[in-house]
Amino acid sequence: MDFWNSWVGFFLLFSFWVGVFCDQDGFLSLSCGGRTSFNDSSNILWTPDTEYISTGTTAISYNENNSSSNVSLRFFPDSQGRRCYKLPLNNATSLVLVRAKFVYNNYDGLEHPPTFSVSLDTAIAATVNLTKDDPWIEEFLWTVNKDTLPFCLLATPNGGFPVISSLEIRPLPRGAYKNGMEDFPNKLLRKSYRIDCGYANNESIRYPLDAYDRIWEADRSFTPFHVATGFKIQLTFNQSGLMEKPPATVLQTGRVLARRNLLTYNLPLDALGDYYIILYFAGILPVFPSFDVFINGEIIKSNYKINSSEVSAIYVTQKGIRSLNITLKSISFYPQINAFEVYQMVDIPPEVSSTTVSALQVIQQSAGLDLGWQDDPCSPSTWDHVGCEGSLVTSLDLSGVNFRSITPTFGDLLDLKKLDLHNTSLAGEIQNLGSLQHLEKLNLSFNQLKSFGVELDNLVSLQILDLQNNSLQGLVPESLGELENLHYLNLENNKLSGPLPESLNTPTIEIRTSGNLCLSFSAAVCDDGSFTPSIETPQVTIIPRRKHKTHKHLAIILSLVGGATLVLFLIFLSIILHMTKRRYEVSHTSREEIDIRNWGAAKVFSYKEIKAATGNFKEVIGRGSFGSVYHGKLPDGKSVAVKVRLDKTQLGADSFINEVHLLSKIRHQNLVTLEGFCHESKHQILVYEFLAGGSLADRLYGTNSQKRSLSWVRRLKIAVDAAKGLDYLHNGSEPRIIHRDVKCSNILLDEEMNGKVCDFGLSKQVTKAGATHVTTVVKGTAGYLDPEYYSTQQLTEKSDVYSFGVVLLELICGREPLNHSGSPDSFNLVLWAKPYLQAEAFEIVDDGIKGNFDVESMRKTAYIAVKSVESDASLRPTIAEVLAELQEAYDIQLRYLEPL
Ligand SMILES: *[C@@H]1O[C@H](CO)[C@@H](O)[C@H](O)[C@H]1NC(C)=O
Ligand SMILES: *[C@@H]1O[C@H](CO)[C@@H](O)[C@H](O)[C@H]1NC(C)=O
Ligand SMILES: *[C@@H]1O[C@H](CO)[C@@H](O)[C@H](O)[C@H]1NC(C)=O
Numbered sequence: 065m066d067f068w069n070s071w072v073g074f075f076l077l078f079s080f081w082v083g084v085f086c087d088q089d090g091f092l093s094l095s096c097g098g099r100t101s102f103n104d105s106s107n108i109l110w111t112p113d114t115e116y117i118s119t120g121t122t123a124i125s126y127n128e129n130n131s132s133s134n135v136s137l138r139f140f141p142d143s144q145g146r147r148c149y150k151l152p153l154n155n156a157t158s159l160v161l162v163r164a165k166f167v168y169n170n171y172d173g174l175e176h177p178p179t180f181s182v183s184l185d186t187a188i189a190a191t192v193n194l195t196k197d198d199p200w201i202e203e204f205l206w207t208v209n210k211d212t213l214p215f216c217l218l219a220t221p222n223g224g225f226p227v228i229s230s231l232e233i234r235p236l237p238r239g240a241y242k243n244g245m246e247d248f249p250n251k252l253l254r255k256s257y258r259i260d261c262g263y264a265n266n267e268s269i270r271y272p273l274d275a276y277d278r279i280w281e282a283d284r285s286f287t288p289f290h291v292a293t294g295f296k297i298q299l300t301f302n303q304s305g306l307m308e309k310p311p312a313t314v315l316q317t318g319r320v321l322a323r324r325n326l327l328t329y330n331l332p333l334d335a336l337g338d339y340y341i342i343l344y345f346a347g348i349l350p351v352f353p354s355f356d357v358f359i360n361g362e363i364i365k366s367n368y369k370i371n372s373s374e375v376s377a378i379y380v381t382q383k384g385i386r387s388l389n390i391t392l393k394s395i396s397f398y399p400q401i402n403a404f405e406v407y408q409m410v411d412i413p414p415e416v417s418s419t420t421v422s423a424l425q426v427i428q429q430s431a432g433l434d435l436g437w438q439d440d441p442c443s444p445s446t447w448d449h450v451g452c453e454g455s456l457v458t459s460l461d462l463s464g465v466n467f468r469s470i471t472p473t474f475g476d477l478l479d480l481k482k483l484d485l486h487n488t489s490l491a492g493e494i495q496n497l498g499s500l501q502h503l504e505k506l507n508l509s510f511n512q513l514k515s516f517g518v519e520l521d522n523l524v525s526l527q528i529l530d531l532q533n534n535s536l537q538g539l540v541p542e543s544l545g546e547l548e549n550l551h552y553l554n555l556e557n558n559k560l561s562g563p564l565p566e567s568l569n570t571p572t573i574e575i576r577t578s579g580n581l582c583l584s585f586s587a588a589v590c591d592d593g594s595f596t597p598s599i600e601t602p603q604v605t606i607i608p609r610r611k612h613k614t615h616k617h618l619a620i621i622l623s624l625v626g627g628a629t630l631v632l633f634l635i636f637l638s639i640i641l642h643m644t645k646r647r648y649e650v651s652h653t654s655r656e657e658i659d660i661r662n663w664g665a666a667k668v669f670s671y672k673e674i675k676a677a678t679g680n681f682k683e684v685i686g687r688g689s690f691g692s693v694y695h696g697k698l699p700d701g702k703s704v705a706v707k708v709r710l711d712k713t714q715l716g717a718d719s720f721i722n723e724v725h726l727l728s729k730i731r732h733q734n735l736v737t738l739e740g741f742c743h744e745s746k747h748q749i750l751v752y753e754f755l756a757g758g759s760l761a762d763r764l765y766g767t768n769s770q771k772r773s774l775s776w777v778r779r780l781k782i783a784v785d786a787a788k789g790l791d792y793l794h795n796g797s798e799p800r801i802i803h804r805d806v807k808c809s810n811i812l813l814d815e816e817m818n819g820k821v822c823d824f825g826l827s828k829q830v831t832k833a834g835a836t837h838v839t840t841v842v843k844g845t846a847g848y849l850d851p852e853y854y855s856t857q858q859l860t861e862k863s864d865v866y867s868f869g870v871v872l873l874e875l876i877c878g879r880e881p882l883n884h885s886g887s888p889d890s891f892n893l894v895l896w897a898k899p900y901l902q903a904e905a906f907e908i909v910d911d912g913i914k915g916n917f918d919v920e921s922m923r924k925t926a927y928i929a930v931k932s933v934e935s936d937a938s939l940r941p942t943i944a945e946v947l948a949e950l951q952e953a954y955d956i957q958l959r960y961l962e963p964l
């Protein structure tokens with residue numbers, strides 16, 4: 065150290081370098097969750113962040129209602145989507161420093177620090193892991209290109225709620241941090257290191273010493289020697305391009321290796337990536353050291369000279385590195401360095417084309433929705449309902465939204481490969497999609513579309529076209545067969561008739577046609593224009609009751625074969641059925657009646673009797689896709705519900721008889737009983753016992769007084785009843801039955817509020833012989849549909865468990881499964897409620913039962929409900945397990961004394 069002391073006197077001659085900036089022009093300092101503005105010790109003005117939070121973002125300030133808390137932080141409780149600030153940028157600046165501080169500090173008492181990502185505009189810029197470090201500070205250099213910067217926190221799965229404590233914007237001078245960066249467009253810089261070499265004291269240096277309020281850390285953790293000259297030297301900046309000017313305080317100190325000729329920094333880096341490095345040198349000694357500069361072993365500058373009282377810098381970019389080694393190797397005198405900065409270069413993904421963005425915005429508005437769509441659809445995360453490939457929007461799924469017609473805006477989404485508009489109330493013509501040249505999958509099912517329109521033939525990439533359950537009429541257009549890539553076409557349950565175009569008659573296309581007036585490749589079959597319903601989908605297993613062997617065999621074969629062969633068989637079967645049916649139509653009524661009389665349980669009614677009982681179908685008590693339900697009174701005074709099938713949903717005679725046969729055998733106190741039926745010429749009518757209490761849905765979403773009658777204990781009792789009914793269908797009945805449409809409106813209540821499951825007529829039987837699932841066309845109700853069943857079309861009992869789980873969530877939360885009115889995050893009951901219930905956050909419990917439930921009972925119910933709606937069916941409990949758990953929850957609640 066003697067060596068350095070001898071220089072001290074000499075340097076005292078140098079004058080102070082004056083350069084104190086105190087002007088805070090363009091500083092923005094947000095205290096997240098803060099309640100008031102204040103000036104800090106550096107006289108920087110901090111303001112609360114509320115007005116900078118982007119609309120649609122849910123954010124809760126931790127200390128909002130807690131005056132004793134000193135932690136200012138904001139957390140974002142909804143785990144999905146982007147949680148954004150919109151930071152204003154002054155258009156006069158070209159580059160800003162954005163600094164964010166994240167603090168967890170166990171504010172929630174859960175000792176579970178979150179992990180989440182941070183994005184600037186479209187770029188995911190960093191991952192914050194508060195387990196590793198708390199507080200956590202991130203700094204970015206952002207090139208200004210717009211007047212606002214979206215700064216978002218992105219929750220990661222199981223990462224907990226994102227938190228933030230402060231957010232700062234500091235303008236940097238024009239041209240700073242540009243040297244050597246010209247070759248790397250569309251990058252932002254994320255700070256890895258900003259080091260004040262040879263620090264003067266322990267403290268990091270920032271505003272007002274650094275006019276731009278960068279934070280310079282002391283380098284004490286790197287190498288053993290440092291020099292702090294202890295006096296100030298007038299320094300000049302040699303290169304005019306050196307715009308990032310470190311503050312004088314930083315440059316006045318340096319690290320010099322006196323007795324060795326190698327000065328080395330070994331710096332670990334967060335991630336493999338490209339890095340931008342700036343080394344600063346200041347001539348603070350009256351000597352002119354020169355040295356070679358190596359980065360990761362590679363020579364960057366040879367014989368680099370530091371001139372006295374002069375500041376210079378070296379700019380380097382290094383690609384694909386994981387750690388950084390900076391070595392200065394002496395040539396003359398000793399190697400020296402005064403400061404350095406290291407930044408990770410982060411790609412900024414391109415934005416989605418403005419046509420696409422505005423089309424999506426128009427679609428959002430026209431449907432009267434707030435889907436929370438803001439900023440870019442694809443980056444940093446994709447919008448809900450949207451799928452992307454790079455910066456192209458390639459899929460859009462808006463099923464369940466009310467659109468009414470396909471507007472021209474859809475035609476602007478030129479990159480779409482997949483468009484799902486099923487169940488969107490579309491009517492009229494299939495139109496405005498002709499421009500979608502990349503479209504591969506189009507789902508327009510479950511709408512009221514009437515006409516094919518003329519544009520479908522332009523969809524040259526189309527592979528899958530699902531038009532089932534519409535009102536399409538007339539002939540299927542020839543041109544569909546010209547779509548070269550088409551391999552699946554579903555036309556089920558429309559009003560189509562006449563021959564199918566021959567061009568579709570190829571083994572490469574799987575066509576589904578059941579439920580139409582008459583559709584066949586054979587022109588002869590439909591020639592007479594008879595409006596007999598076509599065959600059933602091959603799902604209905606035919607019970608071996610009749611002598612008519614052909615059907616049984618076909619059905620069995622059908623259940624064994626799949627894919628394209630299935631289609632061929634289907635067509636074949638359709639022809640045979642048609643021919644045979646017509647032949648014995650004349651006599652079948654009398655034959656059936658003889659059979660039916662033997663069944664005992666269910667009574668046979670004539671149409672006249674039904675008419676009399678219902679007072680000529682006067683009082684409608686329900687409506688569904690199958691037809692209407694009427695109230696009736698039998699001559700013996702018994703009330704009944706009379707379900708009249710619409711023509712289009714009528715089953716073939718065989719199937720109807722089978723169904724009645726099946727239903728009449730099922731007797732369980734928690735299943736609605738079939739009293740009888742009527743099958744006369746055109747009529748298929750089922751007569752059920754009438755339940756005076758209406759449906760669970762009526763109660764839950766009816767008038768306030770109806771709702772008040774549903775205490776928690778009642779809800780549990782009804783759930784237990786319904787579970788018993790389902791358990792009987794799954795495990796007690798022979799054959800086993802999958803309900804397929806479990807929902808609140810299919811759970812009826814009698815006068816004593818006992819629950820009974822109804823509408824299992826649509827059910828799918830499972831033949832006993834070890835079948836684990838059946839492949840079917842997806843049926844059910846939006847909001848209750850098992851996603852796994854929906855995607856695989858393989859139906860198991862677990863699909864009913866899923867739907868029943870949704871019913872349980874409704875009982876807990878008192879809201880419908882799909883709710884278009886709230887914020888987009890609460891749109892889907894399952895997605896919304898799951899995280900709350902998993903966290904036992906019972907604030908989402910229905911107001912009607914708040915304060916009146918036993919927590920343990922609620923916990924059990926919530927647990928089993930959440931398990932039931934697991935997206936992986938194998939993780940769901942069986943209905944028997946659900947029942948057992950509900951029974952326990954019910955027993956616990958029975959012991960609970962409700963507060964008065
Ligand atoms: C902060 O300081 C500025 C000037 O020093 C003053 O005008 C302002 O009122 C102060 N604000 C607060 C909240 O203390
Ligand atoms: C704070 O209290 C207000 C009024 O009581 C309430 O609306 C708000 O939700 C509370 N905030 C938090 C974070 O609890
Ligand atoms: C308020 O904050 C203090 C200090 O952080 C904390 O101990 C206390 O639990 C909080 N109270 C409430 C009601 O959140």
Ligand SMILES: *[C@@H]1O[C@H](CO)[C@@H](O)[C@H](O)[C@H]1NC(C)=O
Binds near residue numbers: 132134
């Ligand atoms: C809260 O912070 C202020 C300023 O940082 C400090 O003066 C005060 O003592 C703190 N209060 C508590 C309860 O910690």
Ligand SMILES: *[C@@H]1O[C@H](CO)[C@@H](O)[C@H](O)[C@H]1NC(C)=O
Binds near residue numbers: 155156
């Ligand atoms: C900055 O914005 C102001 C007003 O918004 C405008 O008058 C000015 O021309 C803009 N300057 C630049 C450089 O774009």
Ligand SMILES: *[C@@H]1O[C@H](CO)[C@@H](O)[C@H](O)[C@H]1NC(C)=O
Binds near residue numbers: 179193194195196
């Ligand atoms: C966060 O850091 C901790 C401690 O370093 C580590 O155990 C954990 O795996 C990290 N979490 C994530 C999600 O990376």
Ligand SMILES: *[C@@H]1O[C@H](CO)[C@@H](O)[C@H](O)[C@H]1NC(C)=O
Binds near residue numbers: 265266
């Ligand atoms: C500087 O840091 C060291 C170790 O971190 C500590 O021992 C020393 O007291 C600190 N000095 C000052 C002036 O804060």
Ligand SMILES: *[C@@H]1O[C@H](CO)[C@@H](O)[C@H](O)[C@H]1NC(C)=O
Binds near residue numbers: 376
């Ligand atoms: C800047 O430094 C270089 C070498 O480091 C030297 O050749 C040049 O003369 C200097 N320029 C000025 C203006 O001092």
